[in-house]
Amino acid sequence: MARYRTSLIVAFIVPGVLAFACTRRSPLDTKGIRNWGEAAGYAWVEGPDEIRTEQAFFDYIDGGAEPIIDLGWKCSLYGVLAKGENRLRLALHEMSNPKAAAALFEQNVFKDTQPIALGERAFYWDRGAFSRGIFFLKGDVVCELTLEKGGDKDTLLALASSLEARIE
Numbered sequence: 396m397a398r399y400r401t402s403l404i405v406a407f408i409v410p411g412v413l414a415f416a417c418t419r420r421s422p423l424d425t426k427g428i429r430n431w432g433e434a435a436g437y438a439w440v441e442g443p444d445e446i447r448t449e450q451a452f453f454d455y456i457d458g459g460a461e462p463i464i465d466l467g468w469k470c471s472l473y474g475v476l477a478k479g480e481n482r483l484r485l486a487l488h489e490m491s492n493p494k495a496a497a498a499l500f501e502q503n504v505f506k507d508t509q510p511i512a513l514g515e516r517a518f519y520w521d522r523g524a525f526s527r528g529i530f531f532l533k534g535d536v537v538c539e540l541t542l543e544k545g546g547d548k549d550t551l552l553a554l555a556s557s558l559e560a561r562i563e
Contacts, residue, residue, distance in 0.1 A: 428443060428472065428487075428558070428561060429443060431557060431558055431561055432476040432483060432485075432554070434557070435478075435553070435554055435557070436478050437476035437477060437478045437481075437483055438476060438477060438478070439474055439475070439476055440475050440476065440477045440482075441473075441474055441475035442472075442473050442474030442475065442485075443472050443473065443474035443485070444472065444473045444474060445470065445471075445472050446470060446471040446472070446473070447470045449464055449468075452464065452468065452471060455471075455473070462502075463488065463499060466490065466495045466498050466499050466502075467490045467491035467492060467494075467495030467498075468488060468489075468490060468491070468495075469489045469490060469491055469535075470488075470489045471486065471487060471488045471489070472485070472486075472487040473485065473486050473487075479545075480544050480545055481542060481543065481544055481545040481546050482542075482543040482544060483540065483541070483542050483543075483546075483554065484539075484540070484541040484542075484543065485538075485539075485540055485558075486538070486539045487536060487537070487538050487539075487562075488536065488537045488538075489535055489536050490535050490536070490537065491535070492535060493534055493535055495535070496532055496534065496535050496536060496537050497516075497532060499537045500516060500530070500532040500537050503530060503537075503539075504518065504530075505520075507520060508520045508530075511529065511552070513529065513531045513552070513555055513556060513559060514531035514532050514533035514538075514559050515531075515532050515533055515534070516531065516532045517529060517530065517531035517532065517555075518530055518531075519548060519551070519552075521548065525543070526541050526542060526543045526544075527541070527542050527546070527547075527548065527551055528540055528541040528542065528551070529551055529552065529555040531555060531559065533559055533562050534562070534563075536562050538555070538558065538559070538562070540554060540555050540558070542554075
């Protein structure tokens with residue numbers, strides 16, 4: 396009888412443990428990103444919020460998720476960090492594959508941006524005192540960083556580069 400139980404445990408539990416251990420970790424691992432901004436003196440004031448279901452994503456961005464979901468959305472991470480008066484908004488989207496991520500990236504390219512060297516493709520925009528941002532693509536991930544009320548391009552580029560290094 397004990398041998399039968401051992402066989403059942405091996406037959407059902409071990410494959411589950413192995414599947415979990417072999418599953419690719421998401422590049423949007425909150426633990427890996429949580430201290431990213433803190434290293435530069437920023438503190439989380441909102442989030443980071445992980446969105447892992449289509450309904451939660453739809454609710455989070457107030458109904459506008461369908462076009463992103465249709466491209467091959469897997470999960471997102473949102474948050475806002477602050478350092479003094481400066482606010483840094485973060486949006487990361489993991490897509491099903493690099494082609495889906497590239498399609499999302501292309502849909503978000505807009506006028507008056509400057510290409511920059513970051514990730515596989517990236518651009519920078521500057522709206523003066525209101526905000527400046529970087530949008531970049533790396534593998535299956537599309538990232539947007541927006542710095543509001545201060546900071547400069549070099550600060551934003553340093554933050555984006557350190558974030559890119561954390562994305563697998």
